[in-house]
Amino acid sequence: MKSERFENYIERIVREELNRFLEQDRSICRCNKCFQDIMTLTLNNLPPMYVASDVGHIMTMFNLTRDQVRAQVMVELIKAIEQVKNNPRH
Ligand SMILES: [Zn+2]
Incomplete structure (x- = not known):
């Protein structure tokens, strides 16, 4: 279910x-x-974090700091970029 009040926090960080x-x-x-391929590949390898726009709330929920989330995103992002670079679909 999609609501304007909710967003995938991870997707925002990845972008x-x-x-x-x-x-x-x-x-x-x-x-x-x-761009879309990299986004999709990265997001496929990360757990979705749909949250109300309150960022503080999500951090408590997942027991992760902003830095930890970002570090995890970077790891998957680098892998996705390499994959798309080696095998572009454009
Ligand atoms: Zn391209």
Whole structure:
């Protein structure tokens, strides 16, 4: 069930970090397809965290700090970027 008051917190972090990667690494393809592929691959390997927009609440719920979530996202993101780089579908 999708509600405007809920969002996948992980998805937001992945998007933020991916944009950072794209700024720093010019060898990553910037087309929409590759962006979506990287997002999907990364999210498939991470547990979804649907939460009310209150970020403090989710951290308590999952017993993770913001840094821990981000570190986990980075690991999966790097793997996904490599995979898409080696095998682009565009
Ligand atoms: Zn591409």
